[in-house]
Amino acid sequence: MLARATLLAASVLLVSGCKLELPILGGNSISGPLKLETVEFQRAGGPQCPGAPETTPENIRCANLQLTYPKVLAAGNPQAAAKINQFIQEQVLEYSDAEGKPPATPEEFASMFASAYNEVPDAMGLWEMERKVEVSFASDHLATLNFSESGYTGGAHPFSGQRYFVLDLDSGKQLTLNELLAAGYETELNKVGEQAFRKARGLSASTSLDGAGFWFANNIFKVNTNFGVLGNGLVFNFNPYEVAPYAMGPTDFTVAYGDIQGLIPDTSPLATVAK
The missing domain is CATH 3.30.565.40 (Fervidobacterium nodosum Rt17-B1 like)
Incomplete structure (x- = not known):
């Protein structure tokens, strides 16, 4: 040594x-x-x-x-x-x-x-x-x-x-997302998040996620907790190895506020940002 x-x-x-x-x-x-x-x-x-x-x-x-x-x-x-x-x-x-x-x-x-x-x-x-x-x-x-x-x-x-x-x-x-979005937000956020993810990755709505090389449990998309607040929406990031092999690199995608307006309560700290 x-x-x-x-x-x-x-x-x-x-x-x-x-x-x-x-x-x-x-x-x-x-x-x-x-x-x-x-x-x-x-x-x-x-x-x-x-x-x-x-x-x-x-x-x-x-x-x-x-x-x-x-x-x-x-x-x-x-x-x-x-x-x-x-x-x-x-x-x-x-x-x-x-x-x-x-x-x-x-x-x-x-x-x-x-x-x-x-x-x-x-x-x-x-x-x-x-x-x-x-x-x-x-x-x-x-x-x-x-x-x-x-x-x-x-x-x-x-x-x-x-x-x-x-x-x-x-x-x-x-x-956390629980403190920014309405209770029960998960289903709608995952739906809109998948659309943004597919757009960022150039995948059609009919393309299988696992067939394209991604690792989501039961081939069902789910956002993670690696997110940030931006002026135009919530940004999410999947790092290398998280949902895909290293060679496929990371994935950054943004969910626009207009697509999740119903998930943002007036009492949320996010409300004034998302207007």
Whole structure:
């Protein structure tokens, strides 16, 4: 087993402020009380990282971690801002060492990632992990975070995926479909969701899902809980391996509010967004 190497000096920590308030293309928009600044962290560690003496593409042995995420300066209230920042940190730092201990800081995360690399006897080349959290949508009371991850840690191919999170800007709480839609919404949402899914995948209404290579129980479509609120509808994502082989890639599709208007109660936090 290789000895644990100390982290090399290939480290960058950047912090910059940016108030998000301009419209974004694709039916998304940023407005309301949310104010942010972007944090960027990058650190490489291992026996032979770029910049070390005599490092070449052939002998490189290194693990590189990149994190980009927002720091909330203001939300509906200071308590909500603090809770959202804690939530973002939990997502960005989701990792653990061999004993199951999670990192408390990006620096600890980088150290654990480099140590995991060094403990693989035949690890060669470059391990990489990049995590990014972006605000896809924000209004007076709701915000959608898009968490994406990609990289390579050995094996046949790289990994990638993304998750959406909908947050209440007044409480900092993560919201679920059960809290946004009327009771019993599942049947109608799955029906409309299947139409949007088929359109995104170029499938006709008569095409069998399993015949097209998708893995839905009993060949019946069902939305998942990986969803976000946008300006024009609810966006859903199926990651690689979730409902299809890796080679078929992910599927992102949007259910327009006009197609589910009857599922959105007037008392829902979604009601003002969906008008």
